[in-house]
Amino acid sequence: xxxxxxxPSKTLNIKDIIKIMPHRYPFLLVDKILDIDIEKGYIVxxxxxxxxxPFFQGHFPDAPIMPGVLILEALAQAGGVLVHLKSxxxxxxxxxxxxxxxxxxxxxxxxxxILKCEGLHLSSKAGRVKAQALVHDRVVVEAEISFALVDKxxx
Numbered sequence: 683x684x685x686x687x688x689x690p691s692k693t694l695n696i697k698d699i700i701k702i703m704p705h706r707y708p709f710l711l712v713d714k715i716l717d718i719d720i721e722k723g724y725i726v727x728x729x730x731x732x733x734x735x736p737f738f739q740g741h742f743p744d745a746p747i748m749p750g751v752l753i754l755e756a757l758a759q760a761g762g763v764l765v766h767l768k769s770x771x772x773x774x775x776x777x778x779x780x781x782x783x784x785x786x787x788x789x790x791x792x793x794x795x796i797l798k799c800e801g802l803h804l805s806s807k808a809g810r811v812k813a814q815a816l817v818h819d820r821v822v823v824e825a826e827i828s829f830a831l832v833d834k835x836x837x
Contacts, residue, residue, distance in 0.1 A: 692717065694763070702766050703759060704774055704834070708736050711756035712763070712797065720768050723801030727760035733791035748789040753823045754780055757813040760797040765809030765829050768801065775809065775829040776837070783825035793817045799827075807831055 694702075694715035703710060717726040731748055738746040762775035789795060799811040808830050815823040 694718065699763065702763055705759060709755075710759070711752060712759045715760070715763060716796075718764065718767070720764075723764070723768065723804055725760055725764040725797075725799050727756075727763070727797035727799075729756045729795040729797060731789055731791060731793045731795060735791070738791060746791055748793075748795075750783075750785045750823060753785075753789060753795065753815050754783060754825060754827070756795060757797050757799065757815055757823065757825065758827050758829075761799040761809070761811040761813055761827050762829060764799055764801060764811065765804055765831065768804040768809070769806045769831055771806050771831060773831040773833055774837075776832050778808070778828040778830050781826045781828075783823070785823055787817070787820060787822045789815075789817060789822055795822070802826070 696713060699712055711729055712727045713730050714728050715725060716728055737749055737752060741747065741749050758777050765775045796816040799813045801809065801811055803810040810826060810828045813825050813827050814821050
């Protein structure tokens with residue numbers, strides 16, 4: 683299966699990401715893929731956290747922090763890109779489970795989230811990644827995330 687991506691071995695821009703992910707604004711939470719190695723099974727993505735994000739209007743407006751569940755979603759989206767590209771099937775990665783999630787530090791407007799996922803299990807039917815979100819080399823969230831690969835028509 684062709685992904686329509688010229689060289690998925692290094693970086694992906696937002697146009698490449700939307701060819702893979704079904705998400706769109708305001709729920710596409712990965713701005714770019716900085717590094718990917720399908721053979722070694724890892725991916726590094728980036729999410730620029732802007733004060734203009736819609737969730738900051740209601741998530742502690744006087745002391746805005748990014749909701750932890752959205753940081754997990756950003757990690758899951760980066761992991762989903764890896765699982766999709768590794769499997770090379772015309773399916774999308776759907777979240778199955780999140781295990782051992784730890785929220786270590788708040789993420790604030792202006793932060794740049796670095797999303798790192800390492801494949802623990804990647805196949806044509808499912809995937810599991812060890813995921814970390816970092817700000818300035820400091821781990822802010824970590825978890826193990828599992829996916830099922832499903833046909834869009836089954837959703």
